[in-house]
Amino acid sequence: MLNKQTYAQLGEAVYRTTLSNGLQVILVPKAGFHKTFAIMTTDYGSIDNVFVPRGQTAAVRFPDGIAHFLEHKLFEKKDHDAFDLFGQFGASSNAFTSFTQTSYLFATTNHLHENLDILLDFVQDPYFTSATVNKEKGIIGQEIQxxxxxxxxxxxxxMIGNLYPKEPLSIDIAGTVDSIDQITADDLYAAYRTFYHPSNMSLVLTGKLDPEQTLDWIETNQARKTFTPSAPIQRIASPATQPDQVIRQTTRHLSVTRPKVSLGIRGFDTVPTGRAALxxxxxxxxxFDLLFNDTSDNYLRLYDANVIDDSFGYDFQVQRGAHFGQLAGDTDQxxxxxxxFQTILADVFTQLKAAEPQFDLVKREAIGRLIGAINSPEAIANQYSGPLFGGTMLFDELTVLEDLRFEDLLPVAHAFWDHSVQTVATILPEGLRND
Known part of the structure; x- marks a missing residue:
């Protein structure tokens, strides 16, 4: 049975259910749309490289990059490739691996039922051999290089490596050429059996769809398959980097025409759980918008002084077990x-209070961006939070943003910045020294 959640102000509705095998299904019909976007996600990413394999009792450290390697190999079957099947039914398909998740997706304007079956079937039917695994090592090795x-x-x-030098987050999602060379077919099956159980996965569809009919297709597909009972996943986290272990500055020389600078800010405060985390x-x-967007005093001053240019950007991320901000750009200085930027961040509360008159404008701009994203089935599906933010949707993010007042920012700012450590990673042109 589908549970309907209505967002009356937005004219949107979200239908949810959890199947008997544990798979979470989220359906978001969009009236007037011709395209449907589907994404199937497992709560398993590059940082999950030490865990107790399903059916075993001892923890095993698997090679770095195995989650990404598994993503690549899952498309290939004994007698076909899932990409080809999607193409036969007019769908475009892809997949990606992040620090904490692996997702498989397709977009289509027709044959939704057939493409949905292809997605469910290829994700839930692993096929790995030593020969195919060894072949893939060369392909992924070229990607890494x-x-x-x-x-x-x-x-x-x-920047990430400086902030998390002793943790898996510092390792490239794809691993290294040496680490993927260690991956075996048995490793892939062990990771698959542990993390690809339906109870650790979600399926989100948005766009042109009928919720009841789509759920019927999904349930019929799942009823054809047998799954082992769900079991708790035992991830073994690495010891957390302490504030004094953060690497404060690194410099590399690469083939660039201008220096690149990335300033990272790692929070050591405790992020709340569920919707409060959102x-x-x-x-x-x-x-970050108030302090650094392209209408802020800081941006305009530094732009006029040629310290930053249009390449400048900023970001804040909350991941499972980590949260950090980044300020980055190309600069001749x-x-x-x-x-x-270190001067700005050293006085962040004075800076924030000085920006209060711009709060309503900046908030409206952020709301406008989210409203624009609501018209994108891809954005709605891709921003489903899963367990990280308590299963909230893009619509919930808009509600949270609309309710925020300036005074709500101050305790959050203190929580993050009072317990933060900064780092700087600089890329210089080859032959240029900064000493």
Missing amino acids: MYDDDPGWQSYFG TYSVAVSLI PELFVSE
Whole structure:
């Protein structure tokens, strides 16, 4: 049975249920849309490299990059490739792995039933052999080497590595050429059996769909399959990096024409759980908007001084077990870039109070972006939080944002910045020294 949650002000409705095998199903019909977007996600990502395999009692450390490797291999079957099946029914398909999740998706304007069966069937039918695994190592190895030469990627992961030097978050999601060379078919099956049980997964569909009919298709598909009973997943977390272990500054030289700087801010406060975590994330993101968006005093001053340009950007992320912000951009004055932003962050509460007159405008701009995202089935499905924010949707994020007042930001700002540590990762052109 579907449970309906209505967002009357937005004219939207979300239908939810959990199947008998544990699979969470979330359906969001969009009137007037011709496209349907579907995404199937497991709560398993690159940081989950030490766990107790299903059916065993001892923890095992698996090679870095195994979650991403498994994502690649799941499309390939003994006698076909799932990509080809989607193509036969007019759908575009893809997949991605993050620090904490792996997702498989398709978009289509027709043959929804057939494409939905393809998605469910290929994700729930693993096929790995030594030969196919070894073949994939060369393909993923080339991908890793490509990103090794990507300055933007290296700047970002340089920052992450500084903030989390002793934790899996510091390791590239794809692993290394050496680590993936250690992966075996048995490793992939062990990871699959542990994390790909329906009870650890969600299926979200948005766009052109009939909720009752779509649920019937899903239930019929699942009824054809036998799943073992669900069991608790035992992830073994690495010892957390302490504030004094954060690496404060690193510099690399790559083939770039201009220096790239990434300044990271790691929070050491405790993020609340469930919907309160969503409120926390929205509040800190709004603070970043107030301090650094392209209408802020800080941005305009530094832009006029040629310290930053249109490449400048910022971000705040809450992951399972981690949260951090980033300020990054290309600059001809990397030392000044760092000193200016460190000065701002050292006086963040004075800066925040000075920005109070812009609060309503910045909040309306953020609301406008979310309203725009609500018209995208992809955005709605991709921003489903799963267990991280208590299963909230994009619509809930908009409600949280609308309810936020300026005075609500101050305790959140203190929680994050009073317990934060900064780092700087700089990419310099080859031959250029900053000493």
